[in-house]
């Protein structure tokens with residue numbers, strides 16, 4: 001072994017490092033996941049560098065105006081935190097076939113109009129296949145160049161030569177570096193590839209978008225290692241059977257992480273859904289019991305959704321419950337609250353709860369929607385389609401305040417709703433809500449009464 005080279009072991013699952021091999025990882029408790037890696041240390045270089053390095057005070061740090069490049073897609077810009085940051089590394093994760101390549105090619109299409117040079121590197125598809133997709137999206141000009149390549153040393157060379165502004169790597173799992181023996185897609189390859197791309201991005205100031213497929217467990221394959229290394233992690237998700245897609249930021253060094261972008265997959269690429277509430281409420285049945293409109297805030301945007309419940313007498317001792325688009329345990333909890341506080345004998349009933357449109361909502365503010373939909377179905381009482389509700393429900397049946405109540409009320413007003421059932425404690429802080437009837441409720445019993 002060369003002088004200054006030492007051996008290190010790291011866990012393939014979680015990336016935990018250790019100086020000796022271990023059978024079981026003490027961090028993630030997986031067995032047989034430790035693999036060897038060689039690390040070279042150049043002590044002389046470090047000592048020389050040390051002489052020149054010293055920590056700086058905040059006031060000494062020059063602030064550089066962050067240059068953002070707009071993608072000309074409002075939804076995409078918002079999720080990125082206001083546009084693309086030069087020299088950043090962005091991971092776009094998602095299930096295979098969800099539309100990651102389409103999203104990025106479409107981003108290229110919009111960026112082509114500006115004076116930027118783009119390079120799309122695909123390890124998954126041939127140039128003809130990319131051309132076919134591009135033809136569906138629209139006309140491209142010569143600012144976009146394509147390359148079908150999987151060897152990172154070659155990619156590195158091409159990028160250094162061409163110096164594009166933005167590079168797309170589709171996908172990280174197909175890339176390999178000659179310096180690592182294992183197969184493409186393995187943890188060490190993914191780790192090494194990402195590190196190389198990171199160096200390129202920071203060194204040359206190119207923005208690199210990396211596509212990563214998600215494994216069955218819902219993490220980007222080649223696991224967490226990847227997420228730690230990049231600047232921004234976006235997930236592209238949606239129901240394969242529904243046409244809408246959601247782009248969600250789960251990590252962002254340059255912006256907030258709770259923003260979402262909504263798109264719809266069409267024949268000619270993705271269309272931005274600028275008003276998700278309208279889109280989600282399309283096809284809402286009229287005069288049907290068990291249906292109510294609730295409001296959930298995703299990032300900084302209130303989104304109205306239809307909550308549906310079907311409650312019917314159970315034929316077995318064990319009632320069946322399902323929840324689609326919301327938390328199953330939350331539904332059970334809300335049913336227990338209704339049983340205990342309102343005296344409904346829900347334990348004798350099956351209940352199926354669904355957020356129409358297939359969107360997943362985890363904000364507690366939709367509690368009131370779920371509870372009222374269940375009550376409406378149970379009593380077979382229609383809730384007016386001019387009414388929306390929001391509020392978190394506590395274990396004693398109290399309706400608790402939620403944040404951003406004013407934005408929710410305004411969204412309801414914008415879409416022509418006439419009445420809002422909301423937490424009484426939110427009511428006081430609300431200003432400027434003329435033109436809409438507000439009903440503040442302190443507990444679930446009052447909310448049910450407000451329906452009559």
Ligand code: TYD
Nearest residue numbers: 096097098099100101102136266267268269
């Ligand atoms: P794709 O971008 O290839 O997915 P990923 O890169 O995440 O694997 O998208 C695949 C799906 O999108 C495929 O089923 C076809 C569909 N699609 C459309 O419906 N309209 C379009 O304009 C395009 C390009 C694709």
Ligand code: MG
Nearest residue numbers: 100101124170
């Ligand atoms: Mg693809």
